[in-house]
Amino acid sequence: MIDSLTIRNFRLFDELEIPKLGQVNLIVGKNNSGKSSLLEALSIFASQGNPATLSTLLGQHDENLRFDNPLANSDIGALESSFRHFFPKRTFPERDGAPIYIGDKNKDYFVQIEHRLFQEAFEEIQDEDGDIVRRLKRIPVEKDSPDLFSDQISPNQALHISTKHRSFWLDIDDSSHIRRRSRFGGGEPGAIPYVYVPTDFVTPEQLAGMWDKAALTEAENYLLQALQIIEEDVTGLAFVSKDEGALSREAKRVAIVKLKDEPSPIPLAGMGDGMTRVLQIVLSLFSAKGGILLLDEFENGLHYSVQKQAWDLVLFLAKELSVQVFATTHSRDCIEAFSAASIEDTKIDGMLFRFGKSVAANDRGRVFATVFTEERLGRLTEANIEVR
Amino acid sequence: MTQKTLLVEGEADQIFFEALLRTIGYKKQEITVGPPREYGASGNGKGNAIFIFEDLLDSLNDGRVTRLGLVVDADSKSSGGLGFLATYQRIEKLLSPRGYDVQTPPSNVGFDGFIFDNRNGLPKIGIWIMPTNKADGYIEDWCLASAAAAENQLVAQARQAVNSINNKKFPEHFFSKACTSTWLAWQRTPGGGLGSLIGNKLLNENSESYKGLSNWLRKVFY
Structure with missing residues (x-):
């Protein structure tokens, strides 16, 4: 579990400090206030700077597309790279010493991403047999080095990523490497399993893939329970091959549900977005077991009348499966449902964070989070006070 | 809001x-x-x-x-x-x-x-x-201290009345509250709240x- 969060120099966060996180956290704020950026920062943190995760995040906003060359006018030899979007003002910093930092200071656990100039040089080392071998090594060059003004050197750029466990260079030239897309984290040393649930609905194929991991496990019971939040007559769920005709190479699989008084099953897709959304959320919780679940716009597809039950189930499963949940919302109903559910559930701490921009003269415009414990949140929603 | x-x-x-x-x-x-x-x-x-x-x-x-x-x-x-x-x-x-x-x-x-x-x-x-x-x-102390000159006599009488009660139900530190309530009780519309001190220009x-x-x-x- 992540106890606290410090984010520096990432997207629109100059310096964000959240001293205490809950096991289930709801994030609110106006458009472009940093809600989604927080989920991204958490993905990077959980994946421990995994390059595939970084690429995936850029791909989600089409930031991997190239339009311009922002460093063209700078003194540093410019290099187009979509990675600049992660930095404040969507530009690589002009000076060293302003890395992206995402960390949990209570656990001395962090990811640091620094844009650096470097030169390559051979170094000689002794191998196990005592032979001298030469290998290419990257040597950082300071961005304010006077050497840069001479023609003596022409440094390259890369990201230097450090975590508690290791540090490595990541090339940033968009053409230089193949990017994998991944919504599931892992791989890096010290990585925490995490699942990112985007605002859009997953495809039937993705759902089927997640279902395969959950089928015949305890997850099956909860899935049924989740679907019953939306439609109480559901008695069964299965994924079946869909006949795409003889020309189709792979059979597509779709979810079907059995209703109490219906003789034959009905396609899930025909039962509204709510069904797909709860299925997606619950399957994701199981995939994130022991790790973190990032849910963008919790309320998507969920009618306000079912949100309390949806939160009840999420809180229960978060506890059962040891998942730390971070969800964003725009909806007042969602906040109220969350508040009621987290107060009722005494086993789990719910927290709400509202992103806002500082009006203080000394740090005007800085994004910060106002923290609402479930107790404070309950008090305010009870008094009908808007916390969005 | x-x-x-x-x-x-x-x-x-x-x-x-x-x-x-x-x-x-x-x-x-x-x-x-x-x-x-x-x-x-x-x-x-x-x-x-x-x-x-x-x-x-x-x-x-x-x-x-x-x-x-x-x-x-x-x-x-x-x-x-x-x-x-x-x-x-x-x-x-x-x-x-x-x-x-x-x-x-x-x-x-x-x-x-x-x-x-x-x-x-x-x-x-x-x-x-x-x-x-x-x-x-209390705020009542402030009210008594701010009474209009025309109210001085009434305030003094209210103090006297409160003082003269035997076996007071209220504790001593509520003396100013009792005086203010008494003062308000003797207005044209008896028993107004603190706000009536402003509305009726009693300050x-x-x-x-x-x-x-x-x-x-x-x-x-x-």
Whole structure:
């Protein structure tokens, strides 16, 4: 579990400090206030700077597309790279010493991403047999080095990523490497399993893939329970091959549900977005077991009348499966449902964070989070006070 | 909810301050005057007001609240209340970590009221601890001290009447509350609240206490 969060120099966060996180956290704020950026920062943190995760995040906003060359006018030899979007003002910093930092200071656990100039040089080392071998090594060059003004050197750029466990260079030239897309984290040393649930609905194929991991496990019971939040007559769920005709190479699989008084099953897709959304959320919780679940716009597809039950189930499963949940919302109903559910559930701490921009003269415009414990949140929603 | 907020202890104070703000030139609802319950506290009173004050202080950061004042009673230390100094210290504990220049021990501001500047450039905060910002007591003490000259005789009689009761039900530190209630009981419409002191012009607008409180409000809600 992540106890606290410090984010520096990432997207629109100059310096964000959240001293205490809950096991289930709801994030609110106006458009472009940093809600989604927080989920991204958490993905990077959980994946421990995994390059595939970084690429995936850029791909989600089409930031991997190239339009311009922002460093063209700078003194540093410019290099187009979509990675600049992660930095404040969507530009690589002009000076060293302003890395992206995402960390949990209570656990001395962090990811640091620094844009650096470097030169390559051979170094000689002794191998196990005592032979001298030469290998290419990257040597950082300071961005304010006077050497840069001479023609003596022409440094390259890369990201230097450090975590508690290791540090490595990541090339940033968009053409230089193949990017994998991944919504599931892992791989890096010290990585925490995490699942990112985007605002859009997953495809039937993705759902089927997640279902395969959950089928015949305890997850099956909860899935049924989740679907019953939306439609109480559901008695069964299965994924079946869909006949795409003889020309189709792979059979597509779709979810079907059995209703109490219906003789034959009905396609899930025909039962509204709510069904797909709860299925997606619950399957994701199981995939994130022991790790973190990032849910963008919790309320998507969920009618306000079912949100309390949806939160009840999420809180229960978060506890059962040891998942730390971070969800964003725009909806007042969602906040109220969350508040009621987290107060009722005494086993789990719910927290709400509202992103806002500082009006203080000394740090005007800085994004910060106002923290609402479930107790404070309950008090305010009870008094009908808007916390969005 | 407007962004200029005056937090008070209860409904009677709310009506009193709404009337006072109108009298000194603010438009209706230009400033939200509210007791803690309106901001989600389980009850009213000083403890709840200070509790809610913390929420409102946090709302200054992103401009949801743009001006903030707090009026509470000092209460009586000898009768188990916080008293002036401890009340001040409770509030100071909330203000100091948020960058407000709060003096310890408190400066002797008297009827100027407390105005604290913020080092980070947030709006000033106004604190008024009834009745005098230095002694124990209640808003009723302030009212008695601010009575109009034409009311002096009635106030004196009210004091006398309260004094003359044998076996008083109320404790001694509520003497000023009993006097004010008695005074209000003998008006054209008997038994009005504190707000009627303003509406019926029973206060001396040139008294040090009245002028002080009015000027303090103007400084907080500039």
